[in-house]
Amino acid sequence: MRADWVAKRQGQSNVSQMHYARQGVITEEMDYVAKRENLPVDLIRDEVARGRMIIPANINHTNLEPMCIGIASKCKVNANIGASPNSSEINEELAKLQQAVKYGADTVMDLSTGGGNLDEIRTAIIKASPVPIGTVPIYQALESVHGNMENLTANDFLHIIEKHAQQGVDYMTIHAGILIEHLPLVKNRITGIVSRGGGILARWMLHHHKQNPLYTHFDDIIEIFKRYDVSFSLGDSLRPGCTHDASDEAQLAELKTLGQLTRRAWEHDVQVMVEGPGHVPMDQIEFNVKKQMEECSEAPFYVLGPLVTDIAPGYDHITSAIGAAMAGWYGTAMLCYVTPKEHLGLPDAEDVRNGLIAYKIAAHAADIARHRPGARDRDDELSHARYNFDWEKQFELSLDPERAREYHDETLPADIYKTAEFCSMCGPKFCPMQTKVDADALTELEKYLASTAAKEELAKA
């Protein structure tokens, strides 16, 4: 679909959606996105121009179905996939991609760190993906110097970044905000630095006593991103890795730098979103969202969770869906999912499913709480079906129809129960949905209540 759209942009020095938006141009991508979101296309263009919305759409990802990320549109969900040296291979990753798209991932990040040919896996994923693909190029940069972090140079980074851009990656996590001056601020943390990319840069800076090369070469990255329309996903290297470390000086110092970098990218019409924590107690979530808006001039916020407690490994899709739902309500644009395997192992396809549904719930609940027009329509439709014992329709309207059906059928599998006015939870006589208050009976009751007899009777009680 996009092949024709991007063909005519060939040779232009800046092909970013923001660049066009700022010239008043409405691109095909903006048009497509406006229809998907049921929003006026002018609003889409204005939000992209303002930097409050991004349309991550590398011109080399031609099979992309464009989508947008920003507070004016529905809250989005990202799923991470990717091979690790301990497990996974290309077909498994493609299966995870399919699983992610099937269950509603709005974007997918390929976080492969090994376990196969990284370029091959990435190219296959981009080719197969209708949703934007994000990457963290520093992982491959480290592989390119055989894991010897101290040997990394700015050119190694730029080389890999350009390669990802050519391959069609739509957005990249760039850890440019962690500065050498920030490092002493992590002293009092329990879990130090828990961003993989940020940790690599921290060790590099400690070793060389030099400034973060992604910061010093930020303009070079901007130049690459312009030519392909890659969006920045500014990495939060100093995000808290536990609730104890949340909202501390280190995190907030980096956030300030991320704001400066946001505005620097915007000077070149390059799209930006900003990554956020992590592990945050519930009472600090609103502060975190508002602070990001303030420091980063309302560039879309993209948070990982946050987990609202640290004591539930095995259930961190839940600990983090709580934080994610709240973050979305407060105005976060995209939620990065967490699977039940977080902190424990590499997720498989079933984990991807469970993580994604938890996050679709969070994002949808956020849309409802923000009163987005029409956000509750599907809920109301399902509630009607529930009240009318239309089981098939309930399943169909569910975020995961197969699961809903499976659970229902576990105790009452026969077809006849698909029209039954009960399920095994309460049995045939106690289903609360059977309490149909008849309209005629209510009218009669109202007449009675208006009578003198009723008033006397009820006054006695």
Added chain:
Amino acid sequence: MRADWVAKRQGQSNVSQMHYARQGVITEEMDYVAKRENLPVDLIRDEVARGRMIIPANINHTNLEPMCIGIASKCKVNANIGASPNSSEINEELAKLQQAVKYGADTVMDLSTGGGNLDEIRTAIIKASPVPIGTVPIYQALESVHGNMENLTANDFLHIIEKHAQQGVDYMTIHAGILIEHLPLVKNRITGIVSRGGGILARWMLHHHKQNPLYTHFDDIIEIFKRYDVSFSLGDSLRPGCTHDASDEAQLAELKTLGQLTRRAWEHDVQVMVEGPGHVPMDQIEFNVKKQMEECSEAPFYVLGPLVTDIAPGYDHITSAIGAAMAGWYGTAMLCYVTPKEHLGLPDAEDVRNGLIAYKIAAHAADIARHRPGARDRDDELSHARYNFDWEKQFELSLDPERAREYHDETLPADIYKTAEFCSMCGPKFCPMQTKVDADALTELEKYLASTAAKEELAKA
């Protein structure tokens, strides 16, 4: 343990904890609870006297390990078990009870509606339970008139209530707040009345054109409760059954009545908590909690979820854990769990486990967000273990150690990996917890940063 404690209270006309508290007496139960909560016993007594905390402890439930429910103490979690006519029998229910207690249920409600001898099941559960047991006597009252709702009389209710009290039930859901005047208010709802007990009473009132017998005989129930120290759990018959119906006139009208009934029970020193919704969008949760405090003079609030969206049957432990965590943060005293089978079927033991862990997460996250002293200690300890790759300790400190271990071992089962500085998620080279920022290196860095050379170097960047 309690046999001796209650023996000396025999023959007293009011044996409620509130009655003793108001006389300035510190009971053994208050003492026990104070130690469990690590709170001053005077505070416990004062809160119980004030009605802001309850200690549900029927004098006939002698193997109970007393606990408290109230805003001054940790947020609690209730698990529902119970047979339905379609499935379940006594051993299965006892297995669910054990499962619930194992995974941290603070109280358990037996909601059996059939499928066996209700008295036998209930007695067995009470005998086996160290936690308070709650029931909804109206279900058995309906069974006693063979399901013919219109035949129910106030005496049928009182008879069953007294029986449950004798058996040792610690708190009972009493649907006394739904009045005949409220019924016309449900007209514009999608799902009408979704409380099982409330629905029975609504149909009774519609049929007889008479006031709710539990309301007209509320003082008789008070008299029974006094003699056994049963706590009221005032049922919210008009709770919303979908997000569309949340916070409507019907719900709020009943809440006002629940407040009046609370104060009526308090006049007789009978303990009260108040049940709440249900299905509520995130942006209405704080309102619901504050409104209950206002209407019910701060009697402990006990909410079911609430679910923050209706579109995820099969995952309603998650849709509702989001709402429950927030409700707990805003000051709700106890959260009634919801299992993945909600709306679909009767939960089995594994569902009880999944529902409970989701709610332990919610309650704990609420305690952290409310800054309860020591609430985050376990999180910090686990975070230290995580940073130090002490896998065994991480598992041990988890809400569900078996699950955490199982997930970890799925990819790296060998013993050697229990001391490995990585898991399969990121592999041996990319685990972010490996980024140990060495204290000496940091000191050296700080010296460098203070130097003129550094200042010149960094100014260039």
